[in-house]
Amino acid sequence: MxxxxxxxxxxxxxxxxxxxxxxxxxxxxxxxxxxxxxxxxxxxxxxxxxxxxxxxxxxxxxxxxxxxxxxxxxxxxxxxxxxxxxxxxxxxxxxxxxxxxxxxxxxxxxxxxxxxxxxxxxxxxxxxxxxxxxxxxxxxxxxxxxxxxxxxxxxxxxxxxxxxxxxxxxxxxxxxxxxxxxxxxxxxxxxxxxxxxxxxxxxxxxxxxxxxxxxxxxxxxxxxxxxxxxxxxxxxxxxxxxxxxxxxxxxxxxxxxxAFVRRPRRWLEAISRYRGTLSAGPNFAYDMCSRVADTEGTDGLDLSSWRMAVCGAEPVRMPSMERFARAYAPARFAYRALAPGYGLAENTLKVSATPADRDYRTLWVCGTALAAGRVETAVQDAPGSVPVVSNGPHQSGTTVRIVDPVTRRACPDGEVGEIWVQGGSVAKGYWRRPVETRETFRARIADEDSGEFLRTGDLGFRHEGELYPTGRWKDLIIVDGRNLYPQDIEYTVEKCHPALHATCAAAFAVERDGREQLVVLVETNAEVAASGTDLPALVRSAVGRRHEVLPADIVLVRRRTLHKTTSGKIRRRACKQSYLDGSLQYAR
The missing domain is CATH 3.40.50.12780 (ANL, N-terminal domain)
Structure with missing residues (x-):
């Protein structure tokens, strides 16, 4: 050369x-x-x-x-x-x-x-x-x-x-x-x-x-x-x-x-036309495509080349994965292609992922035990059981530990704690923020000499060598001693009416009379209004039935007014602040 x-x-x-x-x-x-x-x-x-x-x-x-x-x-x-x-x-x-x-x-x-x-x-x-x-x-x-x-x-x-x-x-x-x-x-x-x-x-x-x-x-x-x-x-x-x-x-x-948002089928058509083998999207993208299959069908699509359908950037839902796989089976989509993964910007991207040539895994656990921070396996669809999707094992150069976020002591398998990460993908820190860099990127497990870890702020557990994320630690809602994950409540709200769309709800806790209470904000729309449905009553019933807690307040807001990140995630803290200061754009 x-x-x-x-x-x-x-x-x-x-x-x-x-x-x-x-x-x-x-x-x-x-x-x-x-x-x-x-x-x-x-x-x-x-x-x-x-x-x-x-x-x-x-x-x-x-x-x-x-x-x-x-x-x-x-x-x-x-x-x-x-x-x-x-x-x-x-x-x-x-x-x-x-x-x-x-x-x-x-x-x-x-x-x-x-x-x-x-x-x-x-x-x-x-x-x-x-x-x-x-x-x-x-x-x-x-x-x-x-x-x-x-x-x-x-x-x-x-x-x-x-x-x-x-x-x-x-x-x-x-x-x-x-x-x-x-x-x-x-x-x-x-x-x-x-x-x-x-x-x-x-x-x-x-x-x-x-x-x-x-x-x-x-x-x-x-x-x-x-x-x-x-x-x-x-x-x-x-x-x-x-x-x-x-x-x-x-x-x-x-x-x-x-181009995708306006017509989601373009994503699948491009994979079909150009014989794509690797493509990724968040959970809501797979939901959107499943709805498209219901209305437009799958004629003209050949997804047999798509060997890795990566799903990440937000919690991965088993119903979403299963519905997508069923919807596009006629287009020769391989169930085994589904590859849930977990990651964050502080680790460059991926921490763990479902490997190639293997079905992704779902663990059914007791919902009550999970709310208490314990993992107790349960029979699928048994009363009180909930599915948690595996985000796969971590790779050889990465170490993942589950740690009590308060005591900083390591948790055994089968116990929920904060996900800590160590490896070559962990970024250098936050630009010009030495204190926050030290707190987040230089954490150490108590009573161990295992080096520095990245604190993700996410909760999860390990089971048989795989990582199961469950939610954000600081977003956790505690009502009457029970741990509630806001994304689970938001998902329940999204599914309680067919006209509601993905990421249309924000759940958080506010303190009233010396105790935490659940508040749910819901983006409504003209289709919901035209149906004549009492949406607050429907939400209250769905949340109470599924999560055994009744929201203290349900507020309807105009569509596209909830605070979200540039990637479409709910900004719960900003939503809570708007609720407290009265700056929400209320639905009429």
Whole structure:
């Protein structure tokens, strides 16, 4: 191998391409540089216009050239080695800008383009947190932002750096840096479902270890084809839609998230048309597709190529998995493809996952015992029994422990506690927040010398070597000594009326008269109103029957007004605050 001027790799022996199958890069820059040299003409990324027709494509050589040009532009603007916000619309410009940041040693912080005032406020708060007033974006997104929010003059005071207008000839001036795998590759701002968003410092090593674990658990090869509608500013969309093609050499077809939301069948049609083998989505996406099958059927779909249907980013529900599998069995969807997994941004993404070539597992337990923090197995569908979905075992480089969140003592198998994680995917900490980094990333188990762990804030238990998440510790509702998981109550509400949609409810506790009481907020809609249903009475009955507790208050609010994260999770603390201060948008 030799290097021509301006950093272009040339391989005299083309048989070197055979060696790339076992290639394990130490940084994402090394990954792209090597693939550009050995597989320059291989198409890595294709963007589907309207979620259907192929649009722009990028080979590894194309992407390497684009990344070098953007890196030079960043360095010449004084942004090399700094942290900047990234605000790109759907399309491949984000991929070019992200890799350009990697090449310039710039830690990009991808965010969703704001759709309302709350989104603008979040953008401005993250800009302040990064310490840099430069926003990397594309021309269309910049013009839309400045035109849509004239009431926010703060936006005009930002420096908008349009990455789609850089001089591509600048690529020739790039000099490859001597990059430490521990260098911060990006800042992944947490979605904020449990508090104020914080920037997670994800290193090149974190990305590479995570990618290697994905390869291990799902037998990923460069013959795999990924299909993704997930937003690339979210950890799951970034890993499966951008990083894995870099690291493993697999091809990916991307579409805008709104293309899926407006017509969920596009996701399945793309998998069918392009013979996708790996694709992921949260639980609600599988629910949406199941409803589509009920109304539109499955004609024209062939899902036999889809070998890993990953489900994560929110609690995985057994009824959702089973309903999806039944609905698409006529389209040759393999039940074994279902792969629930658990992860969080602080661990780059995945902690555990259902392996390839094995059915996912569900454990039926006594609901009363689970509420008390104990795991007692029960007979399926027996009175009082509830299903808990396994999120699989952790991989060889990761250690998972269940720990009492108060005493910090290890819990035995069969006992619910906080999930603690140790391994190479655990991020470096929170950007410019040493106290919170120490509390979350440097935890130690009492009476043990087992090293530092990441505290996830999630509750769960281990059974026969597999992880079963049950909920958020700080969101736990305790009524009359019983532990209630808010997501379970919210799911019950969603299913009590056919016109209610996913993530339409928020459950939390408020203190009244010296004791905690349950409050449920429900987004209603015109279809529910037209049915003449007494929705509060229906919710009260369903929750009381299923969870043996009656809500002290049930409040109906307008649709799309509950506080949610950019990835669609309920922000329960914000909902509770709006309930307490009377700022909810009540349904009429």
């Amino acid at each position: 030799t290097a021509e001027p301006h950093g272009t790799l040339v391989y005299e022996n083309r048989d070197e391409t055979d060696e790339i199958a076992d290639f394990a890069p130490r940084t994402l820059v090394e990954a792209l540089r090597t693939r550009s040299g050995k597989q320059p003409d291989r198409v890595a990324y294709t963007f589907l216009l309207n979620g259907e027709e192929p649009g722009e494509e990028l080979t590894y050589h194309d992407l390497d050239t684009a990344a070098r040009a953007r890196a030079v532009a960043l360095e010449e603007a004084g942004l090399g080695g700094r942290s900047v916000v990234m605000l790109h619309g759907p399309g491949l410009e984000f991929v070019k800008a992200f890799t350009g940041c990697l090449y310039a040693r710039t830690a990009g912080a991808p965010l969703q383009a704001p759709q309302n005032t709350a989104g603008v406020e979040r953008l401005l708060s993250v800009v302040q947190d990064t310490g840099c007033t430069v926003v990397l974006t594309d021309t269309e997104t910049r013009d839309d932002m400045l035109g849509r929010f004239p009431e926010h003059p703060e936006l005009t005071r930002l420096t908008w750096f349009t990455t789609d207008t850089v001089d591509t000839t600048g690529a020739e001036r790039w000099v490859e840096p001597d990059l430490d795998p521990e260098h911060t590759a990006m800042l992944q701002y947490t979605s904020g479902s449990t508090g104020r968003p914080k920037g997670v410092m994800v290193s090149h090593r974190n990305f590479c270890v995570q990618a290697a674990e994905n390869q291990e658990v799902w037998n990923v090869s460069d013959d795999d084809i990924a299909v993704s509608w997930l937003p690339t500013f979210h950890d799951m969309g970034l890993m499966y839609g951008v990083v894995m093609p870099l690291w493993r050499g697999m091809r990916v077809y991307l579409m805008a998230p709104q």
